Amino acid sequence: MGSPVSARLIETVAFVTGGGRGLGAGIATALAEAGASVVVAARTLPQVEETVQAITRAGGRAIGVRCDVTVRDSVAAAYAEAKAAFGMPDLLVNNAGVQGPLGPVGLVDTQAWWDTQAVHVLGALHCISTALPDMIERGHGRILNIASQAGTFVAPFASAYAVAKASLIRLTEHLDFEQKAAGVRAFAIQPGTIMTAMAQETLKSPEAHAFAKPLVALLESTTAEESAQGMARLCRFVVALAAGEHDAMAGRYLDIEKDIPDAATGSQPS
Template sequence: MSARLDGEVAFVTGGGRGLGRGMAEALAQAGAAVAVTARSVGEIEATAAAIEAAGGRAIAIRCDVTDRASVEAAFARTREQLSAPTLLVNNAGVQGPLGPIGDVDPAGWWAAQQVHVLGALHCITAALPAMLAAGRGRVITVASQAGTFVAPNASAYAIAKAALIRLTEHVDAERRAAGIRAFAIQPGTILTDMSAQTLSSPDARSHAAPLVALLENVTPEASEAAMRKLQALTVDLASGRFDALAGRYLDVDWDLPALLAAEGGEA
């Protein structure tokens, strides 16, 4: 990760563990000050402490992305203690109930949409005023390959991720002229607490056998390598290296320099 983000401020949701923690640490290592947010206070405090111990700058802020007042308060505290965020990472997410539509609990299904989609919209809405005032900003939203195809028995998760891809496209189209760039990313297969929950879930074994098989075949070494790729991509996108590819879904395993060159840009 050679790109530098000195002077930038990042707001990362779901930053206490897994993908969010890895992305927060990468942004801090590249020089950004990071607001690490989630509902689990102990986890975000541990992430912020690790960033500080490594020489970075971070604060931990409890934030429920489904609650607009909580999001607005978290952004206000970020502005007070760091500065207005110019980078937003929408990572907060849940698996959601597994099973065929008609069997899954509609309330649980809708709750997944609230975390993924409403949560991202709340954060984008809170971040945009300062980004627009600065004439620049980048929004990185963690999507999934599951949002690009039909995933029987995993509709809550797949539909939420598909909506995030469309939300990214709309944000970029509507705000590009003002200097805002938005990206939806497929982060790769990384072993996280959500993965562990999936592997231990009877519903997952009954209704999502291919996903369980995929996770069972991921080695710790492969997971660590995938995390490093995600961290590098996060910094590259935050730095503006791939701004010409904004407004779309990008897979961490794609050759983005080649894609950029094919479209007449330079990495």
């Protein structure tokens, strides 16, 4: 954490899945810097603890919980820990995800394909279903689903990931339409090209080089500076969302590189 903790989100309690590394760790850190109390949730507890320690060393408030989003009881237990520590989360960030198998439809491992849906879609639904009753009772809540551009077009040989993200985008639209009258707003965010650990793993994958050459080329051409700028912009926008600055954009798929106003400058999308 490179900046002092502020009081901008001092009353916000955030629950961030996949928070042990990559986008999730960056988002959790940014929310804590803005003053939120953050619950960092992921399957790998040492990674979670590393994120929490970085936050608390900088003066932020955070706890780590082990959470397998594909298991409803695991989500419920993690959410109970969150409520016991900080009270009801009013911001849920569904970030947990996997690349999934690469290869032709019908020839990739079907269980691995389905497991990809379980992480991205069922996992998000488990978290939504756990958090939503409290949000409705309180009359307030925001749910941010980390989507992908891959969910908006045909991504040859990456159907597991693309179908999962397309489903997550549509789930976001349904959720926001159904619950906005209750004060709960949902957003689907395409974060841009950021060199996360998952991206690095993709670059090392023989299947990626065989079946996803455009993706490999994109990742190889992304500089460290571009990646850092992308992460910073994503984090600024998540903080702005948590502060309620962009509720008018709820219920939409938002491409951070095209559709999202820059939270630092206040510039509007063209």
